[in-house]
Amino acid sequence: MLKLAxxxxxxxxxxxxxxxxxxxxxxxxxxxxxKGCVVEPLSANTVGxxxxxxxxxxxxxxxxxxxxxxxxxxxxxxxxxxxLTLIVRPVSA
Numbered sequence: 001m002l003k004l005a006x007x008x009x010x011x012x013x014x015x016x017x018x019x020x021x022x023x024x025x026x027x028x029x030x031x032x033x034x035k036g037c038v039v040e041p042l043s044a045n046t047v048g049x050x051x052x053x054x055x056x057x058x059x060x061x062x063x064x065x066x067x068x069x070x071x072x073x074x075x076x077x078x079x080x081x082x083x084l085t086l087i088v089r090p091v092s093a
Contacts, residue, residue: 031078035091038076043069047085050076059086 031052042048042059044066050059061068062079070076076088 031086032080034078036076036078036086036088038070038072038074041069041071042088043067050086050088052078052086057086058084059088061089062087065089 034052036050036052036057036059038048038059039051039056040049042050042061044061044063046069047058047060048070049056051057059076061070070088070090075091077091079087079089081087
């Protein structure tokens with residue numbers, strides 16, 4: 001009987017290296033604490049848009065930031081994701 005010694009391969013790691021050239025991270029944590037730029041004004045009650053790594057995302061401030069509005073061009077940091085909306089805060093805060 002012929003025995004073959006096959007190397008152990010982590011499929012997710014192999015795919016992420018070949019397709020994305022970055023370590024595999026779940027979508028829920030991929031952009032955590034990354035920085036983006038406001039493209040469309042946003043607040044705690046109003047969903048706006050930010051640009052993050054060249055991609056537009058829906059974004060808003062956390063509910064604790066009532067009365068605060070971020071203008072276009074403001075640099076923001078991602079706190080967490082709520083479904084398809086990123087919850088952000090200004091980098092200066």
